[in-house]
Amino acid sequence: MIRITNIQRFSLQDGPGIRTTVFLKGCSLHCPWCSNPENINYNIEEYYDNDKNEKKQFGYEIDNNELFNEILKDEKYYEIDNGGVTFSGGEAILQFEELEPILKKLKENNINMCVETCLFVPQNKLKIAMKYMNEFYVDIKILNSSNCLKILGGNLKQYYNNLEMLLKSISKKNIMFRMPVTNEFTFEKENMIQLENFLKKYKIENMEIFKVHNLGEKKYKVLKKEQIKFENVSNKDLIEFKNKIELLGTNVKIIEI
DSSP, rough: EEEEEEEEEEEEESSEEESEEEEEESSSOOOTTTTTTTGTSOOEEEEEEETTTEEEEEEEEOOOOHHHHHTTTOOOOOOOTTTTEESSOOOOOGGHHHHHHHHHHHHHHOOOEHHHHHHOHHHHHHHHHHHOOEEEEOOOOOOOOIIIIIIIIIHHHHHHHHHHHHHHHGGGGGGEEEEEEEEETSSSHHHHHHHHHHHHHTOEEEEEEEEOOOOTHHHHHHHTTOOOOOOOOOOOHHHHHHHHHHTTEEETEEEOO
16 A cells, blocks of 8 residues: 555646646655654655535555546646646655565556655665655755754765666766755855765756745644745846856756745
8 A cells, every 4th residue: 555645737947848746655854844743754644624514534555456547537638748747745765675566557557756865765665765766856955964964854965876877877967966955054154065976976967956945834834833924035146046056067957935
């Protein structure tokens, strides 16, 4: 059984073409800017919907055949611009052992597959992703080891080990790096220095950047979780950031999520 929270159809920001995005429950990090807090905890979480005056829950289990059939419902759209299915989260790769029968069938049906990952995952699970995925969307977040552990709960050494394994096996044209921009954490001076070194060392070709927002506010409230209110990064600063990165030889696109 696979534990998910949502199947989002006609997604346009989660890989090439028109995509069906499957949001899997559970994550290895707890980023303070996360807009999908319902996907951090693997456990099914109950809450009360005051608007509809009823109990609801984040998360449900779906078997492999049912999920496979749900994905194939959109198959006709996948032919447009190399569309397909994207596995997101949370951290989707954490459930890839359970997902592998579906991944195998999707590959047999020539369905393009993409995963959005923070790369803070066991290598045996990442190897499954490398076996089947056509595209990888890889996060760049906090690049200082102590801050990464303190703020995100992640071991940066694991990230780098996984990144180097991925870059040895997957063409860079099939890897899109993606960075959330927040004044409080990722856009501060020390992280910018670390980012510049990172881009130079790994010769990153393609990157997307986006401003952190507060759109998950309602979900934080019903989950009784505290949400940080982030300062708005100005469009001017974002464009200047983009231009600076491009001077290092990285193609950069500003997106909205």
